[in-house]
Structure formats: C-alpha cells, structure tokens
Amino acid sequence: MNTDNIWPALFLVGLVILIWSRRLGKTPRVFIPDYKRGVRFSRGAFVDVLGPGTHHPFTLKQQIEVVDMRPQPIFLDRVSYRDVLQNESFMSIGAEVLVGDARLAVNMLKDQIKDSLPLVRHAVQSLVSRGIADDSAEYRIKTSEDITRIVNDELARVGMKIANVEIVELWSRPGLERNTTVSN
C-alpha cells in the first residue's frame, strides 16, 4: 500500500462518516427503558415493536411511538347501578390499568388511561347489574374476578388490560319495585 491509494480510501471513509453523521443528526435518538416499548412505523405503516435499548431511525420516514407499559392506578368512585332485584346500589373500585398490546393501544387510543375509563365503567355496570348485590367477602372476591375477566375482554380490543381489581366500597338498599303496589 502506498500514498497513492491510501488517501482516496481515507477520504472515502471520512466522507461516509460525515454523510452518516449528518443523516443521523436529523433524526432524534429514541431511548426506550425496559418499562416502555416503541412502536415503529415506516411511511406511516406499522413495522415492529421495539424492546428496551437505544434506537436511532436512519431516515425521517421512520417514526417511533413510545408506549409506557407501567400500570396506572385508577379509582372508580361510586359506580351506580340497579341489580336484578332493582336494589339501588353503588360500588367503588380500585384497580390498575396497563397496556397489553402496544401496537393496538397506539392505534386505538389517544390517551390510553383516560380513554379506557369509560370502557371499564360500562363493563363494570353491565356486569354487576346482572347480579344481586351482597355485602359478603366472597361476593367481593368473586365479583372482582368477574370484573377482571369481563373488563379484560372489553379492553383487549383496544390493547389495554386491567389488574388487581378490588371492591373497596359496596352499598345497596331495597329499590322502588319492592315498595310499589301493582294496581290494575
């Protein structure tokens, strides 16, 4: 190797690095910790879900949406309903909402937690209004399990899930039907 061919080679290497660095400088570096996931799109189409690490899209055609997979505690205060015996009832629920499917959650919900709450509330109301409110510990445990199952079925459509459901308050009293006399 002599000076005649080493200098063009070094020039070429330098040029490649320069172009590479200028190109990467235009796109932001995305750091994804182990409690988040990145949903990568290229030209607007889904490509893959990225795990923990540092990711640097090479072109502006690629975009990475970062999704937080950590649970968010929610408190549903006094979800009111009438049970099958028309007893006026309400229950308060504490639970954790989290992302189950990062791709679906990004595509279906603008605000993953806030937008999940109406679905959770509706699923809870429809479930508990089909039963009879009971103050026993067994009822609370069984209802919590049922709520987890039903709400997860509902939330799975938007890539979310619910966990650690606990009924923290339950109230029920005889409703109108019991006091109303039927007249023909």
Added chain:
Amino acid sequence: MSLLIPIVPLAVVIGFLILRLLWGPLASSNLLEYQRGVLYRRGLPVKDLGPGRHRVWLGIEKLIIVDVRPIQVSYENQQVALRDGATAVYSFSGTACVTDARKVIYCARNYSQLPEFVFLCCSRRVMNGFSAKQLRGGNDALVAAITKCAEPRLTASGFELLTFRLNQVSVISASFQE
C-alpha cells in the same frame, strides 16, 4: 513506516467520530439532595445513584430521576357508605416518602399518584366495613386499621408511610336498621 505519521491522528479522529455516533456525547447530570437516580444503559437499569454529579453517555444511557421529598395527600369531604347502610363524611391527610427509587419507577406511570390511590382505597375499604356505632366510638381504631392496610402496600411499591390522619369523621345519614 512513513505512512503511519499522518494515519495515526486521522484514525484517532475517525475513531472518535464513530464513537460519538454510536454512544452519543458525554454529558454530566447533577442530582440534588432530594433526588435519587437510576442509571439505565441500553434500556436496562444498571446502577442506583445518590446526590452528586454523574456522567452519562447520552446515546446509550439515561438517568431517570426520582424526587424523594415527602408526598402530601389531602382529601376533604369524602362520603362513604358504612356496613349498616349509613353514610359518613370524612376528611384525611397523609404523607409518604420514597425509600426505594427503583421500585418506585416501576410501581406506576406517575409514582406521585400512588400514595393518594393507596390512602383512598384503604380508607374507603376499611370504613365500608365499620358501622355507624363503631365510628361514633372514636377514630383510633379506624386510623390503626387504615394504617395497617396502607403500610404494606406502600412498602411493596417503594414508599414509606410517614403519617396518616383522619381530620373529620361524621355520620350524616341513618342506617337501614334505624
């Protein structure tokens, strides 16, 4: 041999450029007295850091900072249904602080909301199991029961329960039996 003289500094420059591209610039981050940090490298936690100056390769590392100052929670005029059907109004305040920064990062999206959630759930749950007669008897047993419920849950999430107070408890509507 004569070629090495210009090549060595050039190779150093090229090597530095490649390193900078892959690892990013080296930056320093200061953690204040009331902050703790967890250093993440390539997405995984590698080190817990205390107050002071820390160097971070911006391309592959990130410092997640946790504020360990006590979190104050206060709720006024909360209503709760009691075991016998009566309704009580209560107010409470509580304080919790971070003891384990790493646990706290993973416990919730917004860790500062967790003590609030735990206090709210435990107070509502415990009071829902009390009757109006028991509530009129005094608050000590109630506070003890709520604290007993909240303490292990906060500890499991990396917090320490500092204080919990029931500022007001009054029964406002009669039970079904009455």
